[in-house]
Amino acid sequence: MADRTAVLAVGVVAGFAIGLSFGGGTPAAPEVAAPTAPATPTALVSTGTPERDAGLPPQVVRRVAATGRLRVGVFGDSFGNGVWSAMYRLLPPGEGYDVLQFSKEATGFTRYYRLDLTQRAREQVRAEPIDVAVICFGANDLNPMWKGNDVYPLLGPEWRRIVGERVDAFVKEVRATGAVVYWVGLPVVRDATMDTQLQQLDALFADHMRRLGVPFLDSRATSLDPTGHYNAHLADPKSGKLQLVRESDGLHMNGIGYARLVTPLAARVRVYDARVRRAAGRPAPAPTGTPRS
Secondary structure (H helix, E strand, O other), X not given: OOOHHHHHHHHHHHHOOOOOOOOOOOOOOOOOOOOOOOOOOOOOOOOOOHHHHOOOOHHHHHXXXXXXXXXXXXXXXXXXXXXXXXXXXXXXXXXXXXXXXXXXXXXXXXXXXXXXXXXXXHHHHHHOOOOEEEEEOOOOOOOOEEEOOEEEOOOOHHHHHHHHHHHHHHHHHHOOOOOEEEEEOOOOOOOHHHHHHHHHHHHXXXXXXXXXXXXXXXXXXXXXXXXXXXXXXXXXXXOOOEEEOEOOOOOOEOHHHHHHHHHHHHHHHHHHHHHHHHHHOOOOOOOOOOOOO
């Protein structure tokens, strides 16, 4: 079977800084509401450290021992596409990583009438077993849901129950091959009403990840400006110079922005990779060149 990361490399180089759209539609009300006053930030903390605290799954150790590669599957919507692109650059093939794009734009847990994410994940990991799963969803889920004549309002009790059950089932599937799982929360967005709703949705995701023992990585804190608001330009953590980190839609990050969000996650994956490689007796390949920027 061909190495998917090699096939996708051209697309990464060509499309890393291009805005990624959600796409698609639904019979629900529009996803972007009219602007209102700035939302109050919600603090969501990272939970769990399975890459340090848990025993190593034997199937992961066996795969790395056999191939010398750590396989990272990235799941999500268009934000997931951006996370995949950044992770691919931060965990390059030459250092023993295969970062696989399992994300698909215009998908979400309220859109199973279009695509059942749980079934899709089951098929994906059966075809290509993974050692690490990175998940980033939510931007397409700000919709009510229907069942027959019943309408479940956005973020209402029944809506939360259905979404929560789907999230739990999805995580179960991506864990099926022994993968350690990380959930990447959404950054602040420009539209204040949408931002407030996404904070509530991320709080729901974070609660479920806490119950499942999955680290929830707070992207919000990393995407706010010093005043605690949305800003398309943020200071570079190293130089302090302002950088454009957002696309013009006020929703998505650009390539620099996604790298800003997931650089700490890539470091955590490297910690886990080192543990697995020690157990497998397969040291990481020596870097063959300068890191890609």
